[in-house]
Amino acid sequence: MNDMRLTERNMTDHKIKMQARGVDVFYGHDQAIKNVDVDIEDNTVTAFIGPSGCGKSTFLRCLNRMNDTIDVCRVTGDIRLDDEDIYDPQVDPVQLRAKVGMVFQKPNPFPKSIYDNVAYGPKIHGLATNKAELDEIVEKSLRRAAIWDEAKDRLDQPGTGLSGGQQQRLCIARAVATNPEVLLMDEPCSALDPIATAQVEELIDELRERFSVVIVTHSMQQAARVSQKTAFFHLGELVEYGETSQIFTNPQDTRTESYITGRIG
Amino acid sequence: MTDITPNDARKASNNATTEAVKRSLARRNRKQLVLQGFGIGAIVIAFTVLFILVASLVRTGYTAFVQTHVTLDVYIDPAEISEEGLPRGGFRDVLTAAVLDNLPGADPEEDARGVRNILSNGAQFQLRDQIVEDPSLIGQTITLTVPLSDPFDQLNKGGVRRDTPEDQRRVDNQEMAWFDALDEAGIISTPFNIGLFTNADSRFPELAGLKGALVGSFWALLTCFLIAFPIGIGAAIYLEEFAPKNRLSDFIEVNINNLAAVPSVVFGLLALAVFIGWFGLPRSAPFVGGLTLALMTMPTIIIATRAALKAVPPSIREAALGVGASKHQVVFQHVLPLAMPGILTGTIIGLAQALGETAPLLLIGMNAFITSAPTSPFDAATALPTQIFIWADSPERGFTSRTSAAILVLLGFLVMMNGIAIYLRNKFERRW
Numbered sequence: 262m263n264d265m266r267l268t269e270r271n272m273t274d275h276k277i278k279m280q281a282r283g284v285d286v287f288y289g290h291d292q293a294i295k296n297v298d299v300d301i302e303d304n305t306v307t308a309f310i311g312p313s314g315c316g317k318s319t320f321l322r323c324l325n326r327m328n329d330t331i332d333v334c335r336v337t338g339d340i341r342l343d344d345e346d347i348y349d350p351q352v353d354p355v356q357l358r359a360k361v362g363m364v365f366q367k368p369n370p371f372p373k374s375i376y377d378n379v380a381y382g383p384k385i386h387g388l389a390t391n392k393a394e395l396d397e398i399v400e401k402s403l404r405r406a407a408i409w410d411e412a413k414d415r416l417d418q419p420g421t422g423l424s425g426g427q428q429q430r431l432c433i434a435r436a437v438a439t440n441p442e443v444l445l446m447d448e449p450c451s452a453l454d455p456i457a458t459a460q461v462e463e464l465i466d467e468l469r470e471r472f473s474v475v476i477v478t479h480s481m482q483q484a485a486r487v488s489q490k491t492a493f494f495h496l497g498e499l500v501e502y503g504e505t506s507q508i509f510t511n512p513q514d515t516r517t518e519s520y521i522t523g524r525i526g
Numbered sequence: 527m528t529d530i531t532p533n534d535a536r537k538a539s540n541n542a543t544t545e546a547v548k549r550s551l552a553r554r555n556r557k558q559l560v561l562q563g564f565g566i567g568a569i570v571i572a573f574t575v576l577f578i579l580v581a582s583l584v585r586t587g588y589t590a591f592v593q594t595h596v597t598l599d600v601y602i603d604p605a606e607i608s609e610e611g612l613p614r615g616g617f618r619d620v621l622t623a624a625v626l627d628n629l630p631g632a633d634p635e636e637d638a639r640g641v642r643n644i645l646s647n648g649a650q651f652q653l654r655d656q657i658v659e660d661p662s663l664i665g666q667t668i669t670l671t672v673p674l675s676d677p678f679d680q681l682n683k684g685g686v687r688r689d690t691p692e693d694q695r696r697v698d699n700q701e702m703a704w705f706d707a708l709d710e711a712g713i714i715s716t717p718f719n720i721g722l723f724t725n726a727d728s729r730f731p732e733l734a735g736l737k738g739a740l741v742g743s744f745w746a747l748l749t750c751f752l753i754a755f756p757i758g759i760g761a762a763i764y765l766e767e768f769a770p771k772n773r774l775s776d777f778i779e780v781n782i783n784n785l786a787a788v789p790s791v792v793f794g795l796l797a798l799a800v801f802i803g804w805f806g807l808p809r810s811a812p813f814v815g816g817l818t819l820a821l822m823t824m825p826t827i828i829i830a831t832r833a834a835l836k837a838v839p840p841s842i843r844e845a846a847l848g849v850g851a852s853k854h855q856v857v858f859q860h861v862l863p864l865a866m867p868g869i870l871t872g873t874i875i876g877l878a879q880a881l882g883e884t885a886p887l888l889l890i891g892m893n894a895f896i897t898s899a900p901t902s903p904f905d906a907a908t909a910l911p912t913q914i915f916i917w918a919d920s921p922e923r924g925f926t927s928r929t930s931a932a933i934l935v936l937l938g939f940l941v942m943m944n945g946i947a948i949y950l951r952n953k954f955e956r957r958w
């Protein structure tokens with residue numbers, strides 16, 4: 262980063278939370294990700310942008326080993342969380358996913374009560390020893406996801422009965438309930454209306470205080486609004502990675518420039 | 527120069543499109559109408575056939591749902607029946623005397639034999655059971671309602687027609703006169719035939735009931751369910767969720783689908799050879815019937831369960847995996863509960879098929895003539911479809927209507943089970 266002004270502005274002295282080196286991902290014989298190196302910083306929102314099908318989701322799902330659940334998918338390279346290799350055979354993906362939470366493109370609450378949606382993660386991981394503790398976790402998570410006020414009087418009603426934006430915030434509450442260190446979001450606003458989108462974006466900014474957030478988005482405005490770091494993917498490659506302001510005002514690569522000015526995509 | 531303005535040109539091309547659409551539209555609409563016609567025709571045919579079937583069953587079967595009875599004042603003559611002699615005694619003679627009391631024209635000596643045949647053979651046992659239970663009745667006069675024998679029952683219900691010549695009629699003129707005398711005395715009644723459900727099979731149609739078959743079918747279905755349900759679901763979960771996808775699992779899948787298509791009679795032969803031949807399980811037992819039916823139902827349940835598991839949206843699995851649920855937690859805490867309505871629907875439909883299955887039960891001997899209901903799944907018994915088979919083979923007029931009645935009862939159960947399946951499906955149907 263040779264642009265001193267940007268470095269100053271962001272004072273990026275956050276420690277590195279996740280580190281990917283030489284990551285390749287294959288679906289059968291097709292390579293979806295080619296030799297990607299990325300550092301995800303703590304207390305930072307990192308945005309993955311790029312044209313559809315370029316491998317943003319694929320790479321995001323490497324970070325909590327969700328790709329393990331796809332039979333044909335093979336990941337090579339080195340991904341570390343706090344300097345620990347997450348693809349080490351010693352690491353149980355179940356444990357990893359408690360530390361690296363995920364929010365999906367389409368709101369997908371369990372067809373259970375709002376309370377049970379949030380309480381499920383802490384319950385299976387044994388994070389609460391009694392009902393009072395669990396209640397506390399549920400309330401705290403719903404508050405963090407900025408949905409407590411809307412949900413507190415209907416905790417026993419099905420989460421699927423909420424509006425789309427509320428459902429997505431419920432899913433965020435569910436993801437933060439296990440107290441993860443990293444929160445992965447795959448186009449979390451693509452199914453939401455502008456008002457719900459604004460609410461979720463505001464929320465993402467608040468979540469940065471406690472978590473390292475990685476968000477995939479197809480909206481460059483959104484990336485510009487919520488993120489501090491941006492990674493631009495194209496055809497499976499990481500073309501450019503840097504401060505969001507720098508990527509949007511002064512892209513180094515012509516492909517990045519074409520994309521943000523609307524010429525590819 | 528005749529200018530064609532751009533506007534005119536556009537109009538012209540618009541018109542051309544409209545014309546083309548119009549022409550093809552007529553053809554498309556015609557095709558749609560033909561298709562609709564075929565669809566409606568098929569439904570009409572199906573319903574007509576179904577209606578004819580049910581209507582003919584009801585027409586022949588409805589008389590079996592009522593039974594002609596006569597109400598008699600019976601003097602329990604101590605000369606015929608003594609307390610010491612019980613459970614033996616002249617129950618039949620006592621009943622005959624009671625009928626003769628109502629027939630002033632009949633000669634107590636000469637006509638006793640004929641008059642005796644008016645009553646069902648079961649009447650004397652009904653009286654005997656009552657007196658054995660309470661011997662103090664001896665010497666008293668009690669009021670008793672007993673069934674008439676089949677010819678008189680049919681005469682009352684129209685099964686025996688009065689206008690047929692006497693030599694071709696099962697009830698002669700004398701007997702007809704006796705019946706009419708009893709009827710005039712107002713002691714003939716035709717109540718709902720409870721015996722159809724509370725009696726076991728009998729040689730006498732007026733006494734024959736479905737209890738043995740109902741209980742037999744119940745035990746067989748219960749056995750079938752207890753075996754096929756857990757094994758079927760277990761196999762389906764393993765194949766769908768855990769088994770590696772390779773040639774072996776493909777081979778197993780193909781074979782399960784084939785198994786579902788195997789004719790039921792083959793399962794019967796297999797059961798005869800394996801369960802009765804090798805394992806030495808009792809013949810005619812509902813337990814063995816249930817095992818056989820379980821073999822047939824299992825593929826149905828496996829296929830239904832796999833379809834139900836597949837139908838659970840991947841987003842739910844991802845959500846659970848995303849918060850760190852392990853594979854088996856995903857399956858048992860999220861996928862299986864959501865698939866349950868589909869699984870139950872498939873299971874009930876499988877059981878309904880099993881309930882109507884006849885051939886394998888015939889092969890393992892569940893068509894024996896058995897006059898008492900089974901008390902355990904290991905007692906010899908019949909099942910509803912095999913009972914129908916037995917009755918359909920019996921010549922008496924009373925069995926003809928009972929066959930239809932039994933079919934109606936079976937159909938009733940099938941409709942009920944399918945109704946429950948549909949109810950479950952609608953009730954738990956979700957939109958994600």
Ligand SMILES: Nc1ncnc2c1ncn2[C@@H]1O[C@H](COP(=O)(O)OP(=O)(O)O)[C@@H](O)[C@H]1O
Pocket residue numbers: 288293311312313314315316317318319320331333
């Ligand atoms: N489950 C899968 N099986 C096979 N190929 C896949 C799968 N998921 C994604 N891909 C392929 O990987 C590439 C990247 O997809 P994805 O990561 O979803 O892109 P993005 O999220 O950037 O739109 C695409 O070419 C896509 O076809």
Ligand SMILES: [Mg+2]
Pocket residue numbers: 317318319447477
């Ligand atoms: Mg994507």
